[in-house]
Each structure stands twice: as structure tokens, then as C-alpha cells.
Amino acid sequence: MNERGILVLGWVATVTAIVMYLSYIDQIMLNLAGQKGSVVQPFATMVNCACTGF
Numbered sequence: 001m002n003e004r005g006i007l008v009l010g011w012v013a014t015v016t017a018i019v020m021y022l023s024y025i026d027q028i029m030l031n032l033a034g035q036k037g038s039v040v041q042p043f044a045t046m047v048n049c050a051c052t053g054f
Helices: 003-032 040-052
Strands: none
Touching: 003 040
């Protein structure tokens, strides 16, 4: 992978990590309201783990 590709992958991993941790707030609010959680948190975790695995 070239340097530009690594830079882009790093930014994508950073953004998905932020989304992953911020989505916990939504998850907690939904759980306190008695609803099941959204799919945002598991999806963001999956993408983040895939990006940081390189």
C-alpha cells in the first residue's frame, strides 16, 4: 500500500473510532428507554476493527 493509501486508511479508522465511541451514548439512551440498540455501534465497531487490522 502506498503512503497516500495508508494516510486515507488512518483517517477512516480515526473517524470510525470516534463514531464507535460516540454511538455508545445513543446505545445507552435507547437501553434506558427500554428499546433495543441501534445498528450504528456494531457496524462502526466492525469497520473500525477492519481498518485497524492492517
